[in-house]
Amino acid sequence: MSDPAARIPAKHPPARRLPATRSAAAPSPRISPTTETRAVQYALIAVVVAILSLFLLVPLATVFTQALRSGLGDYLATFRNPEALAAIRLTLLVAAIAVPCNLIFGIAAAWAIAKYRFPGRTLLVSLIDLPFSISPVVAGLVYILLLGSNSLIGGFLLENFGIRIIFAVPGIVLATILVTFPFIARELIPLMEDQGTGDEEAALSLGANGWQTFLFVTLPNVKWALLYGVLLCNARAMGEFGAVAVLSGKLRGQTVTMPLQVELFYNEYASVAAFSLASLLAGLALVTLIVKSWLEWRYADQIAATGRGH
Amino acid sequence: MELSIRNIRKEFDRFPALHGVSLDIRSGELIALLGPSGSGKTTLLRLIAGLEFPTSGAIFFGEDDASQKTVQERNVGFVFQHYALFRHMTVAENIGFGLKVRPRRLRPSAAQIRRRASELLELVRLPGLENRYPSQLSGGQRQRVALARALAIEPKVLLLDEPFGALDAQVRRDLRRWLREIHETTGHTTVFVTHDQEEALELADRVVVMSQGAIEQVGSADDVYDRPLTPFVYGFIGESSRLPVRVDTGGVWIDDRSLGLAAGDVPDGPAHLFFRPHDVELVEGCGGCIAGVVVSSRRVEATRRVELAVGGDRRIVEIELPADHPAALRSRIAFRPRSWKLFADARAGREACAETV
Ligand SMILES: Nc1ncnc2c1ncn2[C@@H]1O[C@H](COP(=O)(O)OP(=O)(O)O)[C@@H](O)[C@H]1O
Ligand SMILES: [Mg+2]
Numbered sequence: 244m245s246d247p248a249a250r251i252p253a254k255h256p257p258a259r260r261l262p263a264t265r266s267a268a269a270p271s272p273r274i275s276p277t278t279e280t281r282a283v284q285y286a287l288i289a290v291v292v293a294i295l296s297l298f299l300l301v302p303l304a305t306v307f308t309q310a311l312r313s314g315l316g317d318y319l320a321t322f323r324n325p326e327a328l329a330a331i332r333l334t335l336l337v338a339a340i341a342v343p344c345n346l347i348f349g350i351a352a353a354w355a356i357a358k359y360r361f362p363g364r365t366l367l368v369s370l371i372d373l374p375f376s377i378s379p380v381v382a383g384l385v386y387i388l389l390l391g392s393n394s395l396i397g398g399f400l401l402e403n404f405g406i407r408i409i410f411a412v413p414g415i416v417l418a419t420i421l422v423t424f425p426f427i428a429r430e431l432i433p434l435m436e437d438q439g440t441g442d443e444e445a446a447l448s449l450g451a452n453g454w455q456t457f458l459f460v461t462l463p464n465v466k467w468a469l470l471y472g473v474l475l476c477n478a479r480a481m482g483e484f485g486a487v488a489v490l491s492g493k494l495r496g497q498t499v500t501m502p503l504q505v506e507l508f509y510n511e512y513a514s515v516a517a518f519s520l521a522s523l524l525a526g527l528a529l530v531t532l533i534v535k536s537w538l539e540w541r542y543a544d545q546i547a548a549t550g551r552g553h
Numbered sequence: 554m555e556l557s558i559r560n561i562r563k564e565f566d567r568f569p570a571l572h573g574v575s576l577d578i579r580s581g582e583l584i585a586l587l588g589p590s591g592s593g594k595t596t597l598l599r600l601i602a603g604l605e606f607p608t609s610g611a612i613f614f615g616e617d618d619a620s621q622k623t624v625q626e627r628n629v630g631f632v633f634q635h636y637a638l639f640r641h642m643t644v645a646e647n648i649g650f651g652l653k654v655r656p657r658r659l660r661p662s663a664a665q666i667r668r669r670a671s672e673l674l675e676l677v678r679l680p681g682l683e684n685r686y687p688s689q690l691s692g693g694q695r696q697r698v699a700l701a702r703a704l705a706i707e708p709k710v711l712l713l714d715e716p717f718g719a720l721d722a723q724v725r726r727d728l729r730r731w732l733r734e735i736h737e738t739t740g741h742t743t744v745f746v747t748h749d750q751e752e753a754l755e756l757a758d759r760v761v762v763m764s765q766g767a768i769e770q771v772g773s774a775d776d777v778y779d780r781p782l783t784p785f786v787y788g789f790i791g792e793s794s795r796l797p798v799r800v801d802t803g804g805v806w807i808d809d810r811s812l813g814l815a816a817g818d819v820p821d822g823p824a825h826l827f828f829r830p831h832d833v834e835l836v837e838g839c840g841g842c843i844a845g846v847v848v849s850s851r852r853v854e855a856t857r858r859v860e861l862a863v864g865g866d867r868r869i870v871e872i873e874l875p876a877d878h879p880a881a882l883r884s885r886i887a888f889r890p891r892s893w894k895l896f897a898d899a900r901a902g903r904e905a906c907a908e909t910v
Contacts, residue, residue: 441633441635441637442637442639444604444624444631444633444637445631445633445637445638445639445702446639446650446654447604447623447624447625448602448604448624448625448629448630448631448703449650449651449654449702449703449705449706450625450628450651450654450655450706451625451650451651451654452625452654455654459639459650459654460639463639463641464640464641
């Protein structure tokens with residue numbers, strides 16, 4: 244396929260009003276669906292902006308100012324620290340495993356829930372949401388109980404295959420998968436339910452097999468939601484702290500992810516290093532936000548077209 | 554391709570949507586499934602397509618038992634009620650989809666597919682729209698693209714679910730004529746679903762009238778209008794008036810007044826008399842007629858619609874009179890239906906009927 248955006252006709256720019264007409268028109272009374280006065284509206288907006296600044300923008304700015312407090316040299320030095328580098332590598336590895344796993348799981352779960360009716364369907368929907376509502380620390384502790392070297396499964400794996408799960412990389416990956424479980428499925432389910440099975444039936448009736456139907460019809464219909472889901476899932480996978488903290492065991496240079504390394508640095512009063520590493524995580528969040536907004540802006544027509552039926 | 558539907562039964566979670574439907578469709582025929590909403594038309598169409606599977610019964614495509622074949626194997630062209638065009642594909646890609654997904658050895662080249670799409674757009678009279686997206690088309694245009702897409706796979710039969718349901722009246726009339734032309738050009742065996750009797754009667758070679766999951770009558774427009782076989786068909790097709798009557802000693806009665814009609818083999822007991830409101834003659838003085846008191850009178854275009862209260866318990870019946878008839882309220886009018894049909898009350902058991910001789 245060539246660039247899909249190229250075939251979408253550019254949106255017409257809003258017709259420019261001639262200055263003459265504008266000055267001739269009498270100032271029409273402002274029609275507003277709400278009844279608050281202008282003053283109240285501005286006050287409300289101001290409150291929201293103030294709260295957002297206080298709790299989001301100021302801390303974010305602090306991260307960067309603290310990181311650069313003693314100059315760019317010290318800032319960059321953090322990224323030559325072997326422990327910091329190991330943490331970055333581990334975080335990337337964990338995300339690279341957890342995101343594809345949840346991509347497959349998310350699509351499968353959304354498909355099953357949106358397109359079939361079966362007993363226990365609503366229960367499954369609630370189960371998918373569980374990681375949102377359960378404390379990550381509790382989830383971590385449950386894993387230790389289930390998979391630790393003293394447990395049945397954990398002990399078996401360790402004795403027979405020498406595989407250690409808890410306080411090792413597999414445990415961190417598992418914890419991350421669990422915590423980021425719902426992101427992709429949650430984006431897809433409402434959209435797929437809304438779209439129904441009509442397009443799939445059309446594809447089948449035209450002779451497509453199941454795989455072609457999925458590839459050419461189902462997937463393109465949800466691609467934007469899928470992309471959002473992946474972005475959010477990835478951001479969370481890289482930033483997860485609680486469950487990973489319980490399961491990691493904090494072996495320096497081995498089982499410490501970026502968020503954990505930030506904490507270690509900070510507890511050792513290496514605050515420039517802590518904030519430098521933290522700035523990387525914050526940067527990731529900003530990039531996610533920017534990419535998401537850019538996608539929304541760039542492909543607004545297509546997103547609208549794939550949302551509801553035409 | 555002939556179709557033979559043999560004693561098909563379909564249940565959804567124990568709810569019978571179709572009970573024991575049998576129907577033979579000749580090759581090249583244009584068939585309408587007509588019935589009120591919920592009568593099982595869509596279900597029957599989807600069963601033919603292989604989008605649903607019957608609880609019992611069989612469907613034959615020619616000599617082949619297709620009952621267990623999947624929708625892909627049946628090679629049918631299905632036009633969905635809401636078109637189900639692929640919104641991220643252009644019109645040409647939509648039409649070419651069925652060719653593109655063929656196994657490699659049967660698949661035409663990309664250029665051939667594109668040419669075929671343009672030919673089909675020509676056929677459905679939308680030349681030059683290859684690169685539009687479905688969201689950039691009007692309802693009528695989407696409808697035609699959906700048909701072109703279904704025709705692209707050279708289907709054995711063409712199935713259309715309420716093809717004009719979502720369109721406004723003028724577009725419907727145009728597309729109706731156009732569908733008839735397409736049918737004559739391509740010669741496909743075609744089954745379409747509609748709840749609009751005008752559409753069914755005008756377009757189809759034969760009309761299948763359905764009600765509550767069963768076929769009431771199959772026949773030409775003349776058959777179902779002039780010779781309805783069941784009370785449902787008499788009431789559903791065209792306008793009709795229905796009068797509860799009593800059959801006694803071979804005659805038809807309201808209270809103690811004979812209507813002067815022969816009951817044929819309709820058994821004694823309650824029955825219903827059906828006739829067309831416009832097909833009545835007024836009579837003077839009444840020995841064997843239906844007489845009633847005018848309770849309402851409306852002018853409808855070139856005629857006057859009059860409601861009469863008939864008999865002791867004032868059964869309401871509607872007839873059509875010339876516009877210049879005064880039909881004053883509470884005046885008495887006597888009439889006789891020129892053609893009529895008498896059905897034994899369904900509760901009385903076997904359906905028996907008598908009609909104008
Ligand atoms: N997938 C389904 N599940 C349960 N009931 C259904 C399903 N499809 C149709 N029905 C029921 O079967 C009956 C016939 O439906 P349908 O064939 O759609 O009627 P029509 O097309 O004539 O309006 C209706 O009562 C409908 O509720
Ligand atoms: Mg229907």
